[in-house]
Every structure is written in structure tokens, then in C-alpha cells.
Amino acid sequence: MPNLQQQIDDLDRVVHEPARLAILTILSSCAEADFTFLLRVTGLTNGNLSAHLTKLEAAGLISITKQFSGKRPQTLISLTVNGRDQIKQHWRRLEKLRDTAGKVVSSE
Amino acid sequence: MKHELERLQFVTRNYSLLQGYPIALVGVLYILLGVAEMIWKEMAATLIRGWLFPVILAVLVLAILAFQRHYVQRYGVVKAPIETRRSVFLLVFFGCYFALVVLAGPDFKNLKVPLDPTCLNGGLILILGGLLPGFPWRHYVPVGLVLAGVGFLPAFKVMAVQQFWHGWSFIFPGLAFLLCGVIDRAIFLHMLPKPQAEESHA
Numbered sequence: 684m685p686n687l688q689q690q691i692d693d694l695d696r697v698v699h700e701p702a703r704l705a706i707l708t709i710l711s712s713c714a715e716a717d718f719t720f721l722l723r724v725t726g727l728t729n730g731n732l733s734a735h736l737t738k739l740e741a742a743g744l745i746s747i748t749k750q751f752s753g754k755r756p757q758t759l760i761s762l763t764v765n766g767r768d769q770i771k772q773h774w775r776r777l778e779k780l781r782d783t784a785g786k787v788v789s790s791e
Numbered sequence: 792m793k794h795e796l797e798r799l800q801f802v803t804r805n806y807s808l809l810q811g812y813p814i815a816l817v818g819v820l821y822i823l824l825g826v827a828e829m830i831w832k833e834m835a836a837t838l839i840r841g842w843l844f845p846v847i848l849a850v851l852v853l854a855i856l857a858f859q860r861h862y863v864q865r866y867g868v869v870k871a872p873i874e875t876r877r878s879v880f881l882l883v884f885f886g887c888y889f890a891l892v893v894l895a896g897p898d899f900k901n902l903k904v905p906l907d908p909t910c911l912n913g914g915l916i917l918i919l920g921g922l923l924p925g926f927p928w929r930h931y932v933p934v935g936l937v938l939a940g941v942g943f944l945p946a947f948k949v950m951a952v953q954q955f956w957h958g959w960s961f962i963f964p965g966l967a968f969l970l971c972g973v974i975d976r977a978i979f980l981h982m983l984p985k986p987q988a989e990e991s992h993a
Contacts (some may be wrong), residue, residue: 708796712803713872720867724802726984757868 689778689788697742698773702727703735707762707770710745715761736760744769800856802982805927806869808977812858814970816851821965831957866983880923888919888957905945913964914939917971930974939968 698704705725709716722732738743744766748759762770802809825841895901898908917935921928941963944950950959 702925705796705799709799709803712800713869715870716803719865719867720806720869723866723983724799750823752863752868755864759870 687780687783690776690783694742694776694780695769695773697738698769700735702731703739705771706732706735706739706760707744707766710760710762711767711770715748715759718755718758721760731735739766801927802979803869804872806866806872806979809982810858810862810925811827811975812862812978813855813972813974816854816969816974818970820847820851821919821961821968823965825961825965827958827960828956828961833956855882859938867937871942877925884919885925888915889914902916905942905952907942907945907952907960907963907981909960909961910942910955911939911969912942914942917967928971928975930978931971932970934967938964948954 700706702725705757706721709721710723718732718736718745721727721730721736725732727735739748743763745760746763748761750757750759795834824847890911899906899911913934914937917938919935920926921931921933921935945952945955
């Protein structure tokens, strides 16, 4: 019997939290996106998004660049190489977990 | 959850393609040209050749810049979406389009039926654009089919070819392009979640 609990425990909590997974998924689909885009597409509040971005940056998964676009300040966010690897690995783990869960259900 | 993440990826990859305003503004340009043709008839052609067309083009460029600014300020910026062989598909699109145009001859005369070439041309562009793999424009196909169908109305004696010359050959494609742009934007807005209310710590 595959060890389902072990696989759940192995999931990276920093990545697996739904809002952070959403942010990482968005960033994995582009080179970089700005704060406004992430805000609009995730539907998070300013405060929530900032907090999640800080956690992801601290974990080394994203890099944040602040710059000016004309007179407007712009915060650009992109995945680091480590972040891109982590999100790919996370998807693989989730797929594996789904397969294992399917086997557990069918064996019961 | 998976569906939600697919939605996020779809919006990110197709952000610029779903803004809709370039094709909608081309639609507006066509409608204006058609209306000018209806009102001023022969004079419209003179105006269009003279000062009117550059003025309309300048307004169009300004409108594009204004819409661009609106999207950047309201919805943000996505740089270099990860595109899967889109440029290859675009080349195939242009190849197919030119092959069709060459086969059909100038103004589709090789088809040997009375038709409006502008509507048929617009319809073909929309159909091919809608069939492009990797692009989010499937709704262009039915709109393009209707527009191409309108181009064939003279063949079924519903409208005379001459009637198209009084502005309709611009207005029909203009309406189709505008509709495609409006649907693009509707899809984009539909894909965005409602923003959460900011938590109050009072």
C-alpha cells in the first residue's frame, strides 16, 4: 500500500497554501507580472497579497523588483530558478498523490 | 482547485490577446468608414483619400494608447507570457490566408459567383484566427462564418453587390470585428474573480 500520509507530509507548505500556489502558478505562466495584475487575478486584498509575496520571497521562490514606469511606481514579481523548480516539483508531487489516493480508494 | 489554477494560467497566458480593444477599434474604424460612405457617397471616397483617413488613423492610434494605459493601470502588466509555438501557428495562419487569397484570385473572382470581397475577406481572417491553436479566439469562428456568409448574400440574390458598395461592405466587417473585441473583453472580465474586501482590524 503506498504511503499516502508520507506523501501528504512531504508537500511543501510554503508552496501548497492555496493563495501562494495561485501566485506561483500565475508566475510560472509568464516571465514576470506586476503587483496589480496579481491582485486582480487572484482576487486577494493588498495586505494579503503583500504578506504572501513576502513569505515567498523569504523562501527564495520569487524575486521582487521595484521600479518606476514613467511617474508610476511598479512592483514586478518573477519566479526565481529555484521557484520554477519548486512549482514543477510540487505539481509532480500532487499528480503522484492523486494517483496514490486513487489506488487507496479502489483498494477499499 | 485544478480548474481554478487552469483559469489563472489561461488569463496570464492570454492577457494581451483577450484585451479585445485592437480588433474592436478596427471594427469602429470600419463602421465609421461605412457610415461616411453612406452619408457622403462619392464624396466619402475623396475625403478618405484626402484628410479624413489620416485623421481617423490618428484618433485610432490615440485610442489604442488610451486603452493600453487603462489596462496597465487597472489590470496591471504581464511580461513575456510563456507561449507555446504561437509564432509558428501565426506563420501557418498567414500561409493559409495567402494561399486562399491567391487561389481565389483578386476580389475572389475565381469563385465566379457574385459576392462582396471585403466581407468574405474579413470572415476568412476571423475564421482562421479562431482556428489558431494556442490562441483564445474560438468565438471568432462563428462570427467569421456569419460574416463570410453575408459576403455570399449576392450569390443568393438576397442583396445586390451594388448595395454593399454604399457602405455595407465596411459596416458588416466592422460590426463583426467590434463584436469579437467585445466578446474578448467579456471573457477576460468573466475570468477575473471578485476582489476580497480588505479585512478591518478596528
